[in-house]
Amino acid sequence: MKHENRSLGLVNYHSIQYFSRDLKSCVEWHKKTFGFEEIAQSSENWEKRHGMRSVVLRGAGSIGWIITEPIEKNSTAGRYLSTHPDGVAFLNFKVKNLKKTVEFLADKKAAFLYEIENHKSLNDGYWYETAIATALDDVGFRFIEESQYDQFAPGFKWINQEKNKHNSFGLDLGIDHVTCNGRSMHAITEFYRHCLGFEQYWGIEFHTNHHKPDLGTGSGLESIVMWDKESGIKFATNQPLAPYFNNSQIQIYVEDNRGSGVQHIAFGTKNIIDTVSKIRNKGAVFLEASDKYYEQLPARMSAMKLDKIKEPFNIIKENNILLDGSNSKYLLQIFMKEQSVQLQKKEAGPFFYEIIQREGDESFGEGNFKALFDSIEKQQVSENRQEMRERVDSLC
Ligand SMILES: [Fe+2]
Missing domain, CATH: 3.10.180.10 (2,3-Dihydroxybiphenyl 1,2-Dioxygenase, domain 1)
Incomplete structure (x- = not known):
């Protein structure tokens, strides 16, 4: 019997993931041009496991701007950049209830890129995520449900955790x-x-x-x-x-x-x-x-x-x-x-x-x-x- 879940349950953008061949220049350009500030970076473990490194900026409306460069050619970013110039590779969305989002997507035969990932943090925080392929070639959509998770994302570490800071260029509406x-x-x-x-x-x-x-x-x-x-x-x-x-x-x-x-x-x-x-x-x-x-x-x-x-x-x-x-x-x-x-x-x-x-x-x-x-x-x-x-x- 079909379930009654008729909504994807989107809340807002969580973050944008941008793949770049040149992490440093890309980060510096976004900081200088939009007043975005560095808030987090990938951990060594994450970099080893994924063959990529990332810096996260506090973007427009405090949406995360994740700039990622490949370390390994065979990483997700490496494979994307072997075909495309630099650009947006993932739109990441906050959802109300990931289980319901996944039910909705599975019902529509969405193509999942990976199984649901569950992460817990020591302060009883949690982070659930999955991602799907889209009709936009190599652009993926990621869905995240999190509460009180103690880092920007699993595998990342805060550099500056100050919340709700205004963007000095007036980019507060997201x-x-x-x-x-x-x-x-x-x-x-x-x-x-x-x-x-x-x-x-x-x-x-x-x-x-x-x-x-x-x-x-x-x-x-x-x-x-x-x-x-x-x-x-x-x-x-x-x-x-x-x-x-x-x-x-x-x-x-x-x-x-x-x-x-x-x-x-x-x-x-x-x-x-x-x-x-x-x-x-x-x-x-x-x-x-x-x-x-x-x-x-x-x-x-x-x-x-x-x-x-x-x-x-x-x-x-x-x-x-x-x-x-x-x-x-x-x-x-x-x-x-x-x-x-x-x-x-x-x-x-x-x-x-x-x-x-x-x-x-x-x-x-x-x-x-x-x-x-x-x-x-x-x-x-x-x-x-x-x-x-x-x-x-x-x-x-
Ligand atoms: Fe437009």
């Missing part, structure tokens, strides 16, 4: 959403629906050809946002859109990442101007919206029935922040350049970060979608990718 790319989004969104019980939240398609049909070239994407109603966790998924499928920035990401994967993670802030100014002062680079975007913004605002925003328009423009909204509600967002640009090395990969401030608007910035699209395209064109894509297109 993860707004995670966005992934694939050549077909349906394998991914149906995986979210079937295995995780997520529902559709939002959808969009965009193609430069729709705006400039006489251009003779162009590129496009489609996107679906799925969410877990219980926790509010949202995943966006993009796929390329024909015509000129191979020109799409989504196809280019999949090629650069050598498979589908996590394209970006968005951090929420209450004051995007302050957060972005601080990040920019640390030398990080953002995508630039065109002057045309800001020329058109007043007209767009009246079309959006958005009379006023509390932030000064000139500072929004100076900081290259994007605005979208409707009926007096709005959001401000900005996209950072890819990690390969931030760290000035190709193997740092096509993953990037977004910063978002929501003023009542819970959408995904449909108008800004086009701006992001144009901006990324500009960057890819500047890297002569467009020309290469067109050559590939002509072979198809």
Whole structure:
């Protein structure tokens, strides 16, 4: 008889695990750029057993940012990095009751990566976890139930256990959403629906050809946002859109990442101007919206029935922040350049970060979608990718 467990029981993100070829540079970049602080590191035993070493940072909203580099080629990180550039390899979630989560996943025939691990700490704390394979190639999802466990995670040791410390860059709201790319989004969104019980939240398609049909070239994407109603966790998924499928920035990401994967993670802030100014002062680079975007913004605002925003328009423009909204509600967002640009090395990969401030608007910035699209395209064109894509297109 089937059990009655109809919920995955997600609470929030516990941590993000990022695989990098260069632990030190990756850790230093995240500390400098976002004000993340080192809170834990892997123990010697864990490093020996797993053939990897990790440093944990207190990330946005105190979500753990686990940066891991391989010691052994045959480790989980080593195998991931033998195929992919650096990037997000695991999304780790806190759950209410791991036994129930596992029942839910087993019922959906989810592919478990390992059996449930049980760990106890001396202070009567416990830690239960398991993980599943996903439709995102080598990205895994881990599920954790823990209470009073005396370390950040089994096999880790605290460096700085100070709890509830504010992020000095205003990144206290945690993860707004995670966005992934694939050549077909349906394998991914149906995986979210079937295995995780997520529902559709939002959808969009965009193609430069729709705006400039006489251009003779162009590129496009489609996107679906799925969410877990219980926790509010949202995943966006993009796929390329024909015509000129191979020109799409989504196809280019999949090629650069050598498979589908996590394209970006968005951090929420209450004051995007302050957060972005601080990040920019640390030398990080953002995508630039065109002057045309800001020329058109007043007209767009009246079309959006958005009379006023509390932030000064000139500072929004100076900081290259994007605005979208409707009926007096709005959001401000900005996209950072890819990690390969931030760290000035190709193997740092096509993953990037977004910063978002929501003023009542819970959408995904449909108008800004086009701006992001144009901006990324500009960057890819500047890297002569467009020309290469067109050559590939002509072979198809
Ligand atoms: Fe986003």
